[in-house]
Amino acid sequence: MKIGLDIMGGDYAPKAAVLGAIEAYKALTGGQTLVLVGDKEIATSILQENDFNPDRFEFVHTTEVIGMGEHPTKAIAQKPGSSIGVGFKLLKEGHIQAFSSAGNTGAMLVGAMFSVKTIPGVIRPAMTTIVPKLEGGLGILLDVGANADCKPDVLLQFGVLGSLLAENVYNMNNPRVALMNIGEEEEKGNMLSLATYPLMKETQLFNFVGNVEGRDLFNDSADVFVCDGFTGNVILKLAESFYVITRKKRIKDEFFDRFNYEQYGGSPILGVNAPVVVGHGISNPEAIKNMVLLSANMAESNLVDKIKQAFV
Template sequence: MKIGLDVLGGDYAPESNIKGAIEAQKLLDESQRIVLFGDEHATRKAIEAAGSDPSKFDYVHAPENISMHEHPTKAITQKPNSSIAKGFELLKSAEIDSFSSAGNTGAMLVGAMFSVKTIPGVLRPAIATNVPKLKEGFGILLDVGANADCKPEMLNQFALLGSLYAEHVYGIPTPKVGLLNIGEEEEKGNNLTVATYPLLKANNKINFIGNAEGRDLFSDHADVIVCDGYTGNVALKLAESFYVVTLKKGFKDPFFDRFNYERYGGSPILGVNAPVIIGHGISTPEAIKNMVLLSRDMIASQFIEKIRSAFN
């Protein structure tokens, strides 16, 4: 198993990424190798300085970085030696089994769609995120930013992608799928949700339980909640702010602690032909570690094959 990791992506790279990789490596078995994309000489030196053995990792020399403010498509094509471009080059050729980065989100989306491409039958890939539940565990919310404008058919596919992710990566049996809406009734909502509801209701590949309101987001009402990327991104950023606010107010609570993005590592792009994970721009070593472990779990679960089978 080859787990690709961008060393140069993120606000605290490369130090944070290297420390996270070192911690993740301690939890992997001998058949699982982390492949680091960045300046090979500098990365080896930093690993050694951190007290770890550089031989425990594999390397791809990719000294250029795509910054957060660069145009994604131009950067991918004009910087072939960047860590993200090289990552997708090796992912496409199956020299690595997954690729993750806390760098430019747009570049990660462009790289995923134009290198490994979407799985046949998938209209558009979606970005999924974890949302903590009040009692225990967490649910899956998607899309949270890949597709600001959606068609009903896309939301119907997001429901299946999220359901497969919850079941096969996180072991949630027969996940309950809800449609994020402004009311419980079937006829409630805007044009998109009203048109999506009957598609989800007729989808025999998911366990659709009806509409989910904003107040249901952190309850046991649904395991997977589906929405367009615009709505999902607003909900995600609001949820992330809860943790920041509690810290600023000096308020400690186990539930709000579970809003800490570090716990989940990153957000997968569901619907492409390989595991691709986008990390938070401010990823700490703990977040990087968990992003690597999520990559491992997605590879081990053969999740991509499950999607291909469902969309065949």
């Protein structure tokens, strides 16, 4: 199995990406090969500086890069030779079985939808994030920004996507799916959540446990938290800011430590025909390593096939 990594993506690329690839190499199993997409010359010199034999990786050389601030759709259309463009071409053609990047998030999303395409039956792919739980373990929040406006049937599908991720990649048994809302009662909410609740209540597609509120994100009320991408993005960035504040204040605590995105590697894009993970722009080598491993886990667990089966 070949696992693709964009080594040109992220604020500290290519160095952080290449160093992360070294760390990932040590953790990958025998049948897994890392394919580095980007500037082979620079990567080789970084590897040699670190006494790492470049032959342990496959390379697909390109020097073109989609910048962090570029318009996603334009960049994907105009820069097919960029590391993200090339990575998705390799993924589409089956040369690699997973692809990840800490680069332009929008370009990763658009690239995934344009190349490997959305799984038939999936209305909109979603981006997810991991949230630590106070009592230990993890929760999954989606969507965190791919879809600023959602309809009820889209949120219902996010429940399916999140549930399958929780089950297959995070080994949760019969994951509890909750709807993020502004009250626990069925009759609470905005038009979207009011219309979504009955769909989720009646579905056989996942284990719906009802509405939750903002205060429930870190407790054990549910395993998967579903919301529109506007709400999810505000939640994600607010939670990140709390983590940053606890760091600044040098508060040492096991729970706050588990907010560290580096441990989780990145956000899977769910609902496209291949495993794709987007890392945080500020990813360091540890984060890159975990992003690569997450994309490999998604591939090894056949998550995409399981999602396809759910939407047949």
